[in-house]
Amino acid sequence: MAAATAVPAVPGTRQGPPPTPPARVVPLALAGLAVAVVAGGCAGLALHSLHAMIEHPAAWAQALIWLLAVAACLPVVPAVRALLAAPQRTRLVAAGDLPGARASAADGREHATVAMGYALSVLIGAALVWFVTANDGAISHTFLRWTFIDQAWSGVTKAFWVNIRVAVAAEVLVLVLGLVLAVMRQLPGRSGRPLRWLATLYVDMFRAIPSIIVLYLVGFGLSLAKVPVVKDLSPIWLAIFALTLTYSGYVAEVYRAGIDSIHPSQWAAARSLGLSYPMTLRTVIVPQAVRRIVPPLLNDFIGLQKDTALIGVMGVTDAFTQSRLVSSDVFNLSPVIVVAVLFVVITIPQARFVDRLIAREQGRRAGRTS
Amino acid sequence: MTFLQIRDVHKSYGDHEVLQGVSLDVARHEVVCLIGASGSGKSTLLRCINALEEISSGDILVDGDVVSGRGVDVNRLRRNVGMVFQSYNLFPHMSVLRNITLAPTRIGGVAKEAAEERALALLDRVGMRDKANAYPDALSGGQQQRVAIVRALATNPQVLLLDEITAALDPELVGDVLAIVRELAGDGLTMLLATHEMGFARECATQVCYLHEGRILERGSAEQIFEDPQEERTRQFLGRVLTGGRL
Ligand SMILES: Nc1ncnc2c1ncn2[C@@H]1O[C@H](COP(=O)(O)OP(=O)(O)OP(=O)(O)O)[C@@H](O)[C@H]1O
Numbered sequence: 001m002a003a004a005t006a007v008p009a010v011p012g013t014r015q016g017p018p019p020t021p022p023a024r025v026v027p028l029a030l031a032g033l034a035v036a037v038v039a040g041g042c043a044g045l046a047l048h049s050l051h052a053m054i055e056h057p058a059a060w061a062q063a064l065i066w067l068l069a070v071a072a073c074l075p076v077v078p079a080v081r082a083l084l085a086a087p088q089r090t091r092l093v094a095a096g097d098l099p100g101a102r103a104s105a106a107d108g109r110e111h112a113t114v115a116m117g118y119a120l121s122v123l124i125g126a127a128l129v130w131f132v133t134a135n136d137g138a139i140s141h142t143f144l145r146w147t148f149i150d151q152a153w154s155g156v157t158k159a160f161w162v163n164i165r166v167a168v169a170a171e172v173l174v175l176v177l178g179l180v181l182a183v184m185r186q187l188p189g190r191s192g193r194p195l196r197w198l199a200t201l202y203v204d205m206f207r208a209i210p211s212i213i214v215l216y217l218v219g220f221g222l223s224l225a226k227v228p229v230v231k232d233l234s235p236i237w238l239a240i241f242a243l244t245l246t247y248s249g250y251v252a253e254v255y256r257a258g259i260d261s262i263h264p265s266q267w268a269a270a271r272s273l274g275l276s277y278p279m280t281l282r283t284v285i286v287p288q289a290v291r292r293i294v295p296p297l298l299n300d301f302i303g304l305q306k307d308t309a310l311i312g313v314m315g316v317t318d319a320f321t322q323s324r325l326v327s328s329d330v331f332n333l334s335p336v337i338v339v340a341v342l343f344v345v346i347t348i349p350q351a352r353f354v355d356r357l358i359a360r361e362q363g364r365r366a367g368r369t370s
Numbered sequence: 371m372t373f374l375q376i377r378d379v380h381k382s383y384g385d386h387e388v389l390q391g392v393s394l395d396v397a398r399h400e401v402v403c404l405i406g407a408s409g410s411g412k413s414t415l416l417r418c419i420n421a422l423e424e425i426s427s428g429d430i431l432v433d434g435d436v437v438s439g440r441g442v443d444v445n446r447l448r449r450n451v452g453m454v455f456q457s458y459n460l461f462p463h464m465s466v467l468r469n470i471t472l473a474p475t476r477i478g479g480v481a482k483e484a485a486e487e488r489a490l491a492l493l494d495r496v497g498m499r500d501k502a503n504a505y506p507d508a509l510s511g512g513q514q515q516r517v518a519i520v521r522a523l524a525t526n527p528q529v530l531l532l533d534e535i536t537a538a539l540d541p542e543l544v545g546d547v548l549a550i551v552r553e554l555a556g557d558g559l560t561m562l563l564a565t566h567e568m569g570f571a572r573e574c575a576t577q578v579c580y581l582h583e584g585r586i587l588e589r590g591s592a593e594q595i596f597e598d599p600q601e602e603r604t605r606q607f608l609g610r611v612l613t614g615g616r617l
């Protein structure tokens with residue numbers, strides 16, 4: 001059979017390689033043990049520094065620190081199990097039970113790699129704790145002082161509503177303007193050329209200009225130049241306008257990718273039924289494209305939400321501006337941490353929501369095709 | 371009387387001339403089968419008739435009216451000339467019923483209820499009434515193709531163009547779809563179909579055209595082409611296809 005597929009060097013002598021015993025486990029297991037021990041030691045040092053920083057920790061805090069210390073040593077367990085698997089492998093090899101030896105060697109290697117993975121995570125955690133507590137807790141005193149957080153909290157959360165309102169209004173406008181731009185970029189034929197060109201220019205420009213510059217120019221330029229209508233807008237509306245300008249460029253590209261991703265046969269089918277170009281776009285192409293673009297669209301929206309922290313440059317008091325006011329009063333950065341946490345709090349649900357949407361879409365497709 | 375007339379049609383993609391002067395007359399109630407090797411231009415010809423591709427020169431007439439060239443209302447033409455594709459191309463985000471009623475309601479000016487009633491009647495004919503509210507992804511290939519045929523019929527076209535509509539189907543599903551086409555032929559619908567199903571062509575075609583490299587090399591009744599082909603190339607092609615087990 002082998003002769004049919006490969007020509008042996010000497011006819012009739014070709015053989016498969018002899019079965020080999022599995023590789024030794026001991027080196028990997030020792031490496032795992034070493035990493036686990038080092039990680040445990042580092043964690044001990046870091047927790048000691050934490051203990052020292054808190055000065056007189058309450059009983060529950062003490063208990064927690066001890067618990068963490070024990071947890072940091074846990075990766076030693078799989079490392080030891082890996083070491084225990086090594087002699088078993090040797091025994092089975094000696095007994096000629098190659099499959100058994102391979103299985104126990106594989107077990108040993110898996111325990112060793114598990115030990116390393118967890119030990120590395122412990123190391124990273126220890127580094128973080130050390131960073132926060134080092135220098136007698138200077139870091140945590142600067143960023144995480146509870147009294148200042150408490151003091152800034154109500155003012156900053158109130159100001160955060162401005163960020164949310166600006167973000168939501170800009171997102172609605174961006175959805176519309178982005179679609180208009182994307183459709184303009186797709187217009188067919190000679191008549192569409194100037195509009196295609198303009199839309200491309202717009203997208204290129206506003207994706208290139210940093211949004212803080214657009215905010216600055218819109219915020220001060222438009223009222224300085226006494227542009228009619230616009231000059232009477234409140235700074236909040238100007239902020240919405242500026243963010244819409246920037247982000248509709250991004251979202252236009254998202255829409256365009258979505259429209260491009262619809263197979264040309266869908267165009268052919270719709271047109272062959274007598275649907276016009278705009279009708280095809282509206283009833284067949286865009287509805288299918290929209291489903292696919294939700295995740296990238298949400299990415300851009302998260303970017304937009306974060307950029308609302310920049311609207312302070314045009315004189316709007318948003319959460320970041322507010323937190324900086326408090327911050328410079330107390331000469332401590334803890335109030336700014338409040339803003340950071342607020343942004344995290346609004347972003348995570350959106351990220352999970354997109355995950356759910358994607359999972360549901362995939363589930364529906366799988367359910368339908370099976 | 372000639373209903374669909376194709377006069378010396380040329381079509382090029384860049385330097386590649388895919389159709390090199392095709393002429394074809396189709397009378398009402400005729401079923402014309404286009405056969406030929408892959409790449410001979412069958413799909414291109416059908417797409418040109420439906421104005422999905424612009425032709426380079428020549429004329430296409432439907433009912434005595436030139437429908438190719440500039441300034442033609444392609445949307446009106448397409449309501450007269452329906453098309454069914456090899457890959458079904460149903461709209462995946464719409465139910466079967468909506469797929470079918472989209473064109474009549476949006477452009478045919480038919481009321482929603484009337485369009486749905488007619489759609490259900492047509493679905494009934496192809497044995498798919500119970501799937502009216504299903505989505506295309508939940509249907510087998512054969513079922514999807516039957517819906518696609520109904521969708522093309524829903525605008526009441528006078529000619530139906532069918533481009534290898536069974537080529538993507540499992541062999542046991544081909545029969546269902548061909549049975550429908552056979553029934554439509556019996557009703558007197560004018561049809562032009564590109565096909566590799568020689569058995570079907572032999573049985574149903576009133577005219578068979580053998581395309582070779584963008585030209586109609588030979589045409590005649592099914593009997594003439596299959597029993598007594600005149601051209602050497604036609605004989606070779608049929609020999610290849612028939613011994614290939616596709617009868
Ligand atoms: N959009 C296009 N751009 C460039 N060349 C094309 C295009 N569409 C088709 N062609 C070429 O035109 C020729 C004819 O294609 P066509 O699809 O009409 O063949 P066909 O007879 O339908 O073949 P098949 O039986 O494989 O479907 C092929 O050589 C193909 O490469």
Ligand SMILES: [Mg+2]
Pocket residue numbers: 412413414533534564
């Ligand atoms: Mg084809």
